[in-house]
Amino acid sequence: MAALTPVKPTPASFYVPVVAAAGGFAGIFVGTAQGATLLGLVAGAALLAGIALLLAGALSEKEKAGRWGLFVLMALAGFTLGGLMGGIIGALFGWFFGWFIYWLSTGRYRQKLVPYLTPGQVLWHYTFRVICGAIFVFLITPIIVVMPLSFNAQDFFTFTPEMLRLDPDGFSMKHYDDFFTNSDWQNALWNSLTIAPMATLLSVTFGTLAAIGLSQPHVPYRQAIMAILISPMIVPLIISAAGMYFFYSRIGLQGTYIGVVLAHAALGIPFVIITVTATLVGFDRSLTRAAANMGANPTTTFFRIQMPLILPGVISGGLFAFITSFDEVVVVLFVGSAGQKTLPWQMFTGLREQISPTILAVATILVALSILLLATVEILRRRSERLRGMTPA
Amino acid sequence: MTSTSDSSAEQAAASGPMLAADGTPLKKSIARALRMQKLRALALIAPLLIFILVTFIAPIADMLFRSVENQIVSTTLPRTITTLEGWDGSAGEAPGEDVFAALYYDMFVAAEAKEHTKLGTRLNYEQTGISSLFRKSGRKLDDLGKDYQKPFEKAAKDLGDGAAFHALMTGTGPSDSALLESTRARLEALTGDSMAGEIGFAPGAEISALLPLTAAAYADFAVFTARVDGDAPADEDPWEAVYTALAHDLATPGTIEKIASYTGPGAELLQAAADVAPSLPDYRAFFEDVDEDWLDVANWSTIQTYAPNYTSGYFLNAIDMQKTPDGTALRDDDERIYIMLFKRTMFMSLVITFSCILLGYPVAWLLANLPMRTANLLMILVLLPFWTSLLVRTSAWKVMLQQQGVINDVLVWLGLVEDTARLIMINNQLGTIIAMTHILLPFMILPLYSVMQTIPPTYLRAAKSLGATNWTAFWRVYFPQSIPGIGAGSILVFILAIGYYITPEIVGGTTGTFISNRIAYHISSSLNWGLGAALGAILLAAVLLLYWCYDQIVGIDNVKLGG
Incomplete structure (x- = not known):
């Protein structure tokens, strides 16, 4: 947004009602929690209206001091009312309203918008952002929530009163201890760690070769071949699992390590194909011709010229294949036997029978792992685009 | 050109086909180079293609085969099926003595091999009660034989x-190899x-002609x-x-006379047996004695209907129909569940797809219209769930939605919900829809985002400057251009949703489960593999x-992962 609107302070008749409305809204919740909805609404609105008048009127020049003051005051009020947790909530309220009051009263909220917007359009603009924010909260909350719960000192799947009071006694590492000492979980982890890399290796080797073949200019039946190679991603897992269960028991692979590895490799292949062909789309063929021209044989050309350039794509395809196998449960439930019980399988049984919050500890570890993988893939993608001479998005 | 002189080149061009450096016609040479290129490409693809065909396509084909395969009846009761061919169930009469005789010998072998209960289970899918009938009869088969064994x-x-009987049945002279081979095959x-290999017995041709049933029964045994x-x-x-x-053989007219003139090994034993002069076994009465249901026409109709090696029965079952002697018909009302399950799967997948559009569209729009740096930061919030283990997200939703869960706790704490009236959001359709919308949302946002990125923001401004209101500009200009993204995302989400298993299994309870859960149930618990395969085949066809x-809308080549 290049067009900026000059900032000019807004009248009190604008920001006081808006802040009061927001305060009333927050007051409803605080009030209901204490058993007096209407009182909360009125008190919240009145309190915030007063604060808004004070901050934006008397302290309009000393924004920093005003915001800090509100922050500390609210935190203290929250602390006296509801202990440590209340203090934190109060501090958050204070921070938000401090920012909100100055944002409105100084007119900064219009700064990044085009000048010709009507007030209704401005309102819609921010309402839309709030809606999007709510969707982001929906996306991320479930993943965030499991983290504190995994430190629960009790064997519950819920927050205990001690945890809500931030009492150190309410937290413990016992579920992590359980994960690292319990032989069931350790076996499952070991199985996952032996199956996933083998499956990844298989899918990356076959997948990369095929992707290179597919990106040649003249491939007969390209569409049909592509459709077959991508199909493991599209066919519902339960159908793949059922088919593999029938077929692998016929040929004696059901319940074996090799059977599970082959099944997982098949499931990971589409991801390798997709990422590697995407990398090869921008590949400059004159480079290989230049190499051949200078006397390199096809093998040398592949390893010295083509491979380094498509390596980022290969690695991220491999990571996809790895996570597919590492995270897969339906197929291994059918194709594997007790000897191939993987981590997701163990989690699945745990969830069905709700044994212990150790699952949440495992979940937290897995989230950390996925953050790591996400970062790696993102870095690789940018590197690949830079190598191919595109500006990284 | 072979020659460097211009004139000869012109000559060549005029007189014949253009030549490549080695003298072959250029057209041929190019065709060869192209063929080489194709072959090289195929050689690179071949290993993977073979790998996928063996590890993935073959299992799917096997599943499809299982959904129509029905050899169990003809392998377990081969002789019964043959004799039953002439029987007409519409007359309301149970089959005749010959069918029961064949059933007796078939069942005896099957019971020894412990295969009769499998057949009972199989036929029980079609006609309730057959399973227990088979199991019960299998236990009693010995009784009839014992009644004859004692007098002998x-x-x-x-x-x-054993040894004396073996000698008697082996006889002298040529052996009846046809009987032995057919027994092996059966x-x-x-x-x-495999039944190939030495068995230490060959039925004598003479004795086989004299006592055909005994020879066949003994060959089975041997x-x-x-x-x-x-x-x-x-x-x-x-x-x-x-x-x-x-x-049975001895009671057959004429046999006793022939035995008198028989001189092979064990002739005197045979004579002693003939002197017992046993009565003809009444197989039908025997089976009736075991269980009256053997005279039930419905049971025999079922056996006859499912006698062929291939059947559409599983597919009919999967759409709540069944085979009857008068053709196909709908099942009783209380037995119809699969159509309802398919409808529910469709309906819930549609709801999930729709909520994904509803939630994904604003987010994708925001991401596409924010400055690159901010958009990339917010993109992490979309990609993190995408990369997080499915089970982690499912367990998170279990934690969030259950009655003592986070959402209910917060609502109670805020006073919006009474502690005694906590919302039930799990183990029902709502739970499945919420959890799966969350899990599949990234699959909607990513294609939408990549389409929206290509829509120039100037179009919207142009529309507005031409006098369109915000809504008109969006609805008439922006929205139509984003439809390919909606299409791609919707199909992707719908495909993934329709075959989901894990999440409905954990948060779906009984009312929030999909057809996949039923398939899994048939394969791992009820062991009705054929029905599971048929349900799977229908689901596969839909997918x-x-x-x-x-493929038509987006093209498989354009599938993108992780933005």
Whole structure:
């Protein structure tokens, strides 16, 4: 947004009602929690209206001091009312309203918008952002929530009163201890760690070769071949699992390590194909011709010229294949036997029978792992685009 | 050109085809180079293609095969099926004596191989009660034989002796190899194991002509004992069925006269048996005695209907229909569940797809219109769930939604919900829809985002400057251009949703489960593999249709992962 609107302070008749409305809204919740909805609404609105008048009127020049003051005051009020947790909530309220009051009263909220917007359009603009924010909260909350719960000192799947009071006694590492000492979980982890890399290796080797073949200019039946190679991603897992269960028991692979590895490799292949062909789309063929021209044989050309350039794509395809196998449960439930019980399988049984919050500890570890993988893939993608001479998005 | 001179090149061009450096016509040379290129490309693809065909396509084909395969009836009761062919169930009469005789010998072998209960279970899918009928009859089969065995042994003790009987059945002279081979083939089909190899017995042709049923029953016994139990037939006492067969043969008119002139080994034993003069076994009465249901026409109709090697029965079952003697018909109201399950799967997948559009569209729009740096930061919030383990997200939703869960706790704490009236959001459709919308949302946002990125923001401004309101500009200008993204995302989400198993299994309870959960149930618990395979085949057909649509709209090559 290049067009900026000059900032000019807004009248009190604008920001006081808006802040009061927001305060009333927050007051409803605080009030209901204490058993007096209407009182909360009125008190919240009145309190915030007063604060808004004070901050934006008397302290309009000393924004920093005003915001800090509100922050500390609210935190203290929250602390006296509801202990440590209340203090934190109060501090958050204070921070938000401090920012909100100055944002409105100084007119900064219009700064990044085009000048010709009507007030209704401005309102819609921010309402839309709030809606999007709510969707982001929906996306991320479930993943965030499991983290504190995994430190629960009790064997519950819920927050205990001690945890809500931030009492150190309410937290413990016992579920992590359980994960690292319990032989069931350790076996499952070991199985996952032996199956996933083998499956990844298989899918990356076959997948990369095929992707290179597919990106040649003249491939007969390209569409049909592509459709077959991508199909493991599209066919519902339960159908793949059922088919593999029938077929692998016929040929004696059901319940074996090799059977599970082959099944997982098949499931990971589409991801390798997709990422590697995407990398090869921008590949400059004159480079290989230049190499051949200078006397390199096809093998040398592949390893010295083509491979380094498509390596980022290969690695991220491999990571996809790895996570597919590492995270897969339906197929291994059918194709594997007790000897191939993987981590997701163990989690699945745990969830069905709700044994212990150790699952949440495992979940937290897995989230950390996925953050790591996400970062790696993102870095690789940018590197690949830079190598191919595109500006990284 | 071979020659450097211009004139000769012109000459060549005028007189014949243009030549490549080695003298072959250029056209041919290019075609060869192209062929080489194609071959090289195919050689690179071939290993993977073979790998996928073996590890993935073959299993799917196997599943499809299982959904129509129905050899169990004809392998377990081969002779019964043959004799039953002429029977007409519409007359309301149970089959005749010959069918029951064939059933007796078939069942005897099947019971020894413990295959009759499998057949009982299979037929029980079609006609309730057959399973217990088969199990019960399998236990009683020995009784009929014992009734004959005792008088025979009384007459000549050696008739109960394995070695003596073996000698009697082996006879002298040429052996009846046709009988032995057909027995081997039948038992192979029954047990699924190879019956080839030495068995230490060959039925004598003469004795086989004299006592056809006994020879067949003894051959069953000999092959089974040698190949399955791994014992020598001569060391083991014959099955009871052999004595029933012997009684049957002896009671057949003319046999006793022929025995008088028989001189082979064990002729005196045979004479002693003939002197017992047993009555003809009444197989029908025997089975009626075991269970009256054997005279029930419905049971026999079921056996006859499912006699062919391939059946559409599983597919009919999967759409709540069944085979009856008068053709196909709908099942009773209380037995219809699959159509309802398919409808529910469709409906819930549609709801999930729709909520994904509803939630994904604003987010994708925001991401596409924010400055690159901010958009990339917010993109992490979309990609993190995408990369997080499915089970982690499902367990998170279990934690969030259950009655003592986070959402209910917060609502109670805020006073919006009474502590005693906590919302039930899990183990029902709502739970499945919420959790799956969350899990599949990134699959909607990513294609939408990549389409929206290509829509120039100037179009919207142009529309507005031409006098369109915000809404008109969006609805008439922006929205139509984003439809390919909605299409791609919707099909992807719908395909993924329709076959989901894990999440409905954990948060779906009984009302929020999908057809996949039923497939899994049939394969791992009820062991009705054929029905599971048929349900799977129908689901697969639906998914492949959508896959084809996706290919037409988006193109498989354009599938993108992680933005």
